[in-house]
Amino acid sequence: MLDIRQQRFVIIADGQFGPLTSKTANSCIRYFPDRIVAVLDRRHAGKTVQQVLGFGGAIPVLGDFERAISRGATAVLIGIAPTGGRLPADWRGWLEGAIRHRLEIWSGLHTFIGDDPGLASLARTAGVRIFDVRKPPTDLPVADGRAAEVDAYVILTVGTDCNVGKMTAQLELRDALVRRGHRTRFVATGQTGIFIEGWGIAVDAVVADFIAGAAERLVLEGAKDADIVLVEGQGSLIHPGYSGVTLGLLHGTVPDAMILCHQSRRDWIGDYHGREPWVRIPPLAEMVALYERAAAPVRPSRVIGIALNTFGMSETEARDAAHEASEATGLPATDPVRFGSDLLADAVLRHALAAR
């Protein structure tokens, strides 16, 4: 299998490429622009990604599939969901063409491309991988605590809500720790993280009994060649829709420590658009206590830092927010995207050393 750093993607976003309409495509462009050789969208053909999204630089948007993959592509990545859920005839033609050119197919769709008999058989014949990143392994165990036995120091990001920066915080922290020479592994538990790393398990797609088992397997895998393992958190203990995933991930990961992620100025759990706000986010110190108490019966684990997402705030406001979060919790707090992760890296190393 190709090393993830050598993959070069054409992203299919036909008819839907735009700032608000192609979330998966846009995440990929944000996180690994240098691995993307073209975006396929006949509507915006001829523009650059920058012109369509406002970021992404000179990556071309093309309308011709053959031309797109001729730019050195090794894989085709499906970056939008087809309208109506079914694979359009055009897409099928492109995917067949890609497989014939021996390109891999990467997909985060809920309907698995590998379950399509025609494409699956074509891929088998061509010896090409169809990578449905949301498809869970079929042999997951029920967790039995083996993640607690790894030598690596394991950190899980936890959140006040969904979509507050739990993946980004770990990626930034990974970079900071690697720069300091520490063998550090990021462990992806959601679709975008899996696209970035080339491996992982989308834990929210796993059958409920195996959430913690999936987390356990990921930690064991991540700890094989690393001294620090950074697990991407999901959801929130107070998000009624996803709290089960969050707690299963916490108990399956049995982390040495946690980092609490929060979007500054978000006061309510935010996933209930169109309905009244339902769950109010308690003060950060209370969230810290909630996570520590939830972890404690299985394994005592402390929150050792706060990662804020201060998007949309001025620099001064962001610094004030970090200061306030730190005052309220007694923990180091920063926006890692804005101010770097040194503060959090220091906290991790201090605690990891103390735990030895």
Added chain:
Amino acid sequence: MLDIRQQRFVIIADGQFGPLTSKTANSCIRYFPDRIVAVLDRRHAGKTVQQVLGFGGAIPVLGDFERAISRGATAVLIGIAPTGGRLPADWRGWLEGAIRHRLEIWSGLHTFIGDDPGLASLARTAGVRIFDVRKPPTDLPVADGRAAEVDAYVILTVGTDCNVGKMTAQLELRDALVRRGHRTRFVATGQTGIFIEGWGIAVDAVVADFIAGAAERLVLEGAKDADIVLVEGQGSLIHPGYSGVTLGLLHGTVPDAMILCHQSRRDWIGDYHGREPWVRIPPLAEMVALYERAAAPVRPSRVIGIALNTFGMSETEARDAAHEASEATGLPATDPVRFGSDLLADAVLRHALAAR
């Protein structure tokens, strides 16, 4: 569809019927012996269920399938898992025979009988239902809090561990409340409960994102014609393998109140045979606080009683255990199987009235 009280089952337990080897069959016999017309097991043919299990009375164990179903059966229930996971040829013959006789097929297997093309097509032609009780609905929502809006008073059983009596406590409480004239509905969230009631969702078989959504749908359904809804709990907040299911169920149910279930004298989470004990069960008062704190951010909910399982203890020991549990928590405590559910029914009605 036949009313559940009119169903008459032949249970398939061929070659495995016994106190320790046919868990599903045995649960069915324990909970609805009057709906079972025969058990199919060629090894024990000619005996009664009582002779094999030590309970179950005069239900015959037969070796001949045609004779078994001729006793007024309306459905065949698969009460064991086939060795090796695949449907043996004998079983297939029986199931085909059952369908031709227009009997329903009920199964709690992880592999769905309805996914077998031959049996599925036969059942379609015959107009017969194959009921895979562990198969989740395909259209589950992400929870959005609608369960909090029902008029009924909703109670969830929660536990210190798996397998401590969360279903039994609700069934006993249901009977006590119905006897007092209250419109009360038991809501099944696991296989045995679904066999008993004829409907429900096995929440541990649901994809992780939809645990709470499944709970929400069950509460809405249960509240349609009841003033009190009793939801069967699953797992435990401190059971690392299943805590995600437990929290998702709690947040999706958004119960008015909880009843904590505990097996007296169990000190450790018990599902890790063959390995060292992993998680110690904290004192009951701490468990009460853990559940109340986990519920609070979504909806404040109190534990209003303790249901003990004192199996294997003497009557005096059991009374002492209930007294101690009550002293430790300040809540009414009883073993509902041994001493009846009046104490818990009183607590439910008192709190339900106060909440009006």
